[in-house]
Amino acid sequence: MASYSLFLLMALLALVTSGAVASDPSPLQDFCVADKHSPVHVNGFPCKDINDVKVDDFFLAANLDKPMDTTKSKVRSNVTLINVMKLAGLNTLGISMARIDYAPLGQNPPHTHPRATEILTVLEGSLYVGFVTSNPDNKFFNKLLNKGDVFVFPQGLIHFQFNPSHDKPAVAIAALSSQNPGAITIANAVFGSKPPIADDVLAKAFQVDKKVVDWLQAQFWEDNHN
Numbered sequence: 001m002a003s004y005s006l007f008l009l010m011a012l013l014a015l016v017t018s019g020a021v022a023s024d025p026s027p028l029q030d031f032c033v034a035d036k037h038s039p040v041h042v043n044g045f046p047c048k049d050i051n052d053v054k055v056d057d058f059f060l061a062a063n064l065d066k067p068m069d070t071t072k073s074k075v076r077s078n079v080t081l082i083n084v085m086k087l088a089g090l091n092t093l094g095i096s097m098a099r100i101d102y103a104p105l106g107q108n109p110p111h112t113h114p115r116a117t118e119i120l121t122v123l124e125g126s127l128y129v130g131f132v133t134s135n136p137d138n139k140f141f142n143k144l145l146n147k148g149d150v151f152v153f154p155q156g157l158i159h160f161q162f163n164p165s166h167d168k169p170a171v172a173i174a175a176l177s178s179q180n181p182g183a184i185t186i187a188n189a190v191f192g193s194k195p196p197i198a199d200d201v202l203a204k205a206f207q208v209d210k211k212v213v214d215w216l217q218a219q220f221w222e223d224n225h226n
Contacts, residue, residue, distance in 0.1 A: 024094035024115070024178050033057040034084055034091035044179065045084065045091050058089035068101040070169070073224040076106030077161075080226050084179040096179055102127070102163035102170040108224065109185055110160045116181030118153040118174050120161070122146060125170030131159035158186060183225060192221030 024044075033053050034045035048057070060082060068078040083096040090096060096116070100108055102125070120129070122145045130142030131153050144164070145151055153159040155177070163170040190202065191213075199213040206213070 025092070026094070027092040031058075031089060032092040034088040036088065045088075047091070048088070058087070060087045062086075062099075064099045064173075067169070067171070068099065068226070070101050070103040070106055073106075074220075074222060075109050075224055076103035077101060077108045077163075077224050078226060079108060079183075079224055081183075083181065090179045093179060094177060096176045096181055098174045098176070100161065100172045100174060102161070102172075104165050104167050104169060105163060106169075107162040108160060109187060110158050111183050111185040112156055112158050113153075113176060113178070113181040113183055114156055116176040116178035117155040118159070118176050118181070119150060120145075120153070120172050120174040121150045122148065123171040123173060125163060125165060125168050127170055127172060128162045128164050129153075129160065131157045133157065185221075185223070187216075188221040188223065191216040191219065 031053075032045075032047040035048040036045060038046045040046045062080070062082055064080065064082075068080055070076050070078045072078075078101045080099045080101075081096065082090075082098065084090040100120075102108070124147060126147070127145045128142065129145055129151050130140055133139045133141075134157065143151060161172065190197065196217050199210045199217065202213045202217075203210045
């Protein structure tokens with residue numbers, strides 16, 4: 001009986017531990033400013049020598065108070081992401097943020113963040129948002145957000161934002177629970193992969209004719225992230 005209880009305790013500890021490391025690891029010191037020039041390869045970035053750390057390692061003149069250009073994107077949105085690649089002081093802190101600008105009828109198309117949960121607040125305008133749960137239910141949660149509203153997108157789930165206004169732009173700020181959350185835009189990944197996925201595979205997956213797949217793969221799949 002004692003050995004069985006020990007086994008259950010070990011199994012529980014394993015589950016707790018695996019959950020604890022499911023996202024960015026917790027820092028073991030006050031900070032670890034990213035040394036992007038180090039030849040050492042780790043999961044993230046090695047630390048800069050503490051004696052070389054400066055206040056500007058924690059600062060970025062990001063101009064997030066200014067509207068961003070949405071005219072160059074087919075989806076008519078612009079995501080300005082502030083992650084560890086732009087702000088070295090974020091290394092190991094498990095957080096990043098983004099400003100998202102939406103032209104009238106613009107959208108941040110269906111995508112996932114493989115390493116982060118996202119919490120978004122609307123600063124200007126309105127947004128229709130939603131996410132879809134995993135198989136087998138694929139339940140769709142959606143909501144119309146107005147200025148000041150907040151919405152959460154769980155880690156790894158497909159989600160989107162859409163500005164339903166025909167004449168007014170919208171702006172949102174998002175916080176993400178990773179120093180480098182990543183983004184997988186569904187259409188880009190499926191139809192714009194390099195090299196392309198075989199059209200036989202996609203035709204069967206989407207239950208469409210191969211000509212439809214060929215046409216989709218021929219489109220220019222651009223990234224709306226900066």
